Amino acid sequence: MDLVIVDYGAGNLRSVARAVAHAGVEPRITAVPAEVAAARALILPGVGAAADTMANLRRSGLDGPILDYIASDRPFLGVCMGQQALFDVSEEGGEHPCLGVLPGRIVRFPRGMTVPHMGWNTVEMRVDHPVFEGIPDGSYFYFVHSYHPAPADPSVVLGETEYEGVRFASVVGRDNVVATQFHPEKSGRTGLRLYSNFIRLAKERGSIAPVEAGAR
Amino acid sequence: MLTRRIIPCFDVDNGRVVKGVSFVELRDAGDPVELAAKYDRQGADELVFLDITASSEARTSVYDIIRETADQVFIPLTVGGGVRSAQDVRMMLECGADKVSMNTAAVERPDLIEEGARGFGSQCIVVAVDAKRTGSETWEVFTHGGRTATGRDAVEWAREAVERGAGELLVTSMDSDGHQDGYDIPLLQRITSAVDVPVIASGGAGKPEHLYDALMEGGASAVLAASIFHFGTYDIPSLKAYLAGRGVPMRPVDAPEAPDAASGA
Numbered sequence: 001m002d003l004v005i006v007d008y009g010a011g012n013l014r015s016v017a018r019a020v021a022h023a024g025v026e027p028r029i030t031a032v033p034a035e036v037a038a039a040r041a042l043i044l045p046g047v048g049a050a051a052d053t054m055a056n057l058r059r060s061g062l063d064g065p066i067l068d069y070i071a072s073d074r075p076f077l078g079v080c081m082g083q084q085a086l087f088d089v090s091e092e093g094g095e096h097p098c099l100g101v102l103p104g105r106i107v108r109f110p111r112g113m114t115v116p117h118m119g120w121n122t123v124e125m126r127v128d129h130p131v132f133e134g135i136p137d138g139s140y141f142y143f144v145h146s147y148h149p150a151p152a153d154p155s156v157v158l159g160e161t162e163y164e165g166v167r168f169a170s171v172v173g174r175d176n177v178v179a180t181q182f183h184p185e186k187s188g189r190t191g192l193r194l195y196s197n198f199i200r201l202a203k204e205r206g207s208i209a210p211v212e213a214g215a216r
Numbered sequence: 217m218l219t220r221r222i223i224p225c226f227d228v229d230n231g232r233v234v235k236g237v238s239f240v241e242l243r244d245a246g247d248p249v250e251l252a253a254k255y256d257r258q259g260a261d262e263l264v265f266l267d268i269t270a271s272s273e274a275r276t277s278v279y280d281i282i283r284e285t286a287d288q289v290f291i292p293l294t295v296g297g298g299v300r301s302a303q304d305v306r307m308m309l310e311c312g313a314d315k316v317s318m319n320t321a322a323v324e325r326p327d328l329i330e331e332g333a334r335g336f337g338s339q340c341i342v343v344a345v346d347a348k349r350t351g352s353e354t355w356e357v358f359t360h361g362g363r364t365a366t367g368r369d370a371v372e373w374a375r376e377a378v379e380r381g382a383g384e385l386l387v388t389s390m391d392s393d394g395h396q397d398g399y400d401i402p403l404l405q406r407i408t409s410a411v412d413v414p415v416i417a418s419g420g421a422g423k424p425e426h427l428y429d430a431l432m433e434g435g436a437s438a439v440l441a442a443s444i445f446h447f448g449t450y451d452i453p454s455l456k457a458y459l460a461g462r463g464v465p466m467r468p469v470d471a472p473e474a475p476d477a478a479s480g481a
């Protein structure tokens with residue numbers, strides 16, 4: 001299967017690639033816009049700063065193909081910065097327009113908290129989502145971030161996490177888009193299960209969207 | 217709720233895990249990749265590799281170890297030892313490290329912290345502080361694996377490192393390291409109250425209550441230990457059970473991977 005990991009110079013794409021390979025698919029790691037456009041499943045990884053991420057995506061001519069890919073309703077997984085890039089604007093280091101796939105902003109945790117939010121935390125799902133099949137609600141995933149999404153539309157919040165009294169959207173998406181603030185490729189067997197679900201759904205039915213979205 | 221982390225540490229010398237007492241008297245403790253896989257299965261929350269290889273020719277071996285480990289272990293890896301430039305940081309990240317720890321070079325040239333944070337994000341820049349007690353409430357920073365006194369105050373240096381962009385601090389008490397009679401709690405208290413990034417406590421773990429004290433009294437986000445794991449004194453599941461029993465948030469140890477992992481959501 002043509003599973004593509006977008007390479008725009010982000011640090012952690014090797015670990016994402018290893019997790020995908022562990023699930024039985026050799027991913028194509030590419031910075032070529034045409035290969036992104038032709039993918040049957042697309043993963044946008046990322047660590048680092050929002051401004052750099054967006055600048056790199058634009059410089060490589062990848063922003064357009066990613067938007068077209070998502071608009072064509074094929075399976076998409078965003079991870080960490082690859083999730084934040086989906087929103088309208090990031091407040092990290094200024095005011096940086098992002099891809100605008102999901103409505104809302106990326107905001108910093110309040111001053112006075114221990115930041116980054118670093119380590120293993122639980123995710124409470126708001127929606128029964130097929131990408132989380134077999135993963136018990138309240139499972140632990142590995143987080144490392146100082147900014148988090150503040151979605152303008154509550155329906156894109158698929159899962160939430162609480163950190164020092166702040167609840168934030170840790171899984172977001174709609175239709176064929178799922179994106180996590182945590183790093184499933186660093187979340188042990190639970191995270192590997194998420195990748196294998198994503199790959200299996202993309203392969204078997206060409207879609208990761210819930211067949212019938214139901215609120216928990 | 218965010219859990220506190222238990223982090224086994226590997227001091228790697230010429231491709232083998234070793235462990236000393238107060239930074240000397242090294243003993244062999246095993247193969248790093250095998251140990252990494254074992255601790256992952258046991259529920260380690262992260263792993264730290266510190267390359268203490270003296271000769272720079274043998275240093276490349278740590279890159280192979282990181283690559284091999286990252287192929288098998290899907291939890292965060294921090295790598296340190298001999299990091300002198302942003303290029304070294306990049307090399308370690310490309311091999312599969314998630315975070316890079318810097319020590320001597322950061323003290324000698326603090327701009328390295330900013331270069332790392334700007335280039336790769338604060339989240340992957342760990343500054344390691346090796347501190348030796350010089351008075352009842354004062355600690356001095358040492359570099360070069362504990363051999364060189366710097367005259368710098370450890371708490372002040374910790375604060376500066378965070379201002380320059382460190383996303384996490386790894387604080388080792390040289391007085392306690394390898395002695396297994398407890399972390400330096402006052403040192404941890406001073407540093408955790410001076411900075412707003414996570415602090416990993418290191419040096420002195422010998423008994424489960426030492427870990428509890430570092431987390432709950434010292435305010436550390438994570439506890440690092442070497443000897444108690446490598447020499448089999450305690451295993452991670454029993455430490456986690458102990459700490460959870462005393463009310464410390466802990467990630468439960470993963471159930472072993474079943475051949476048929478499918479079950480209802």
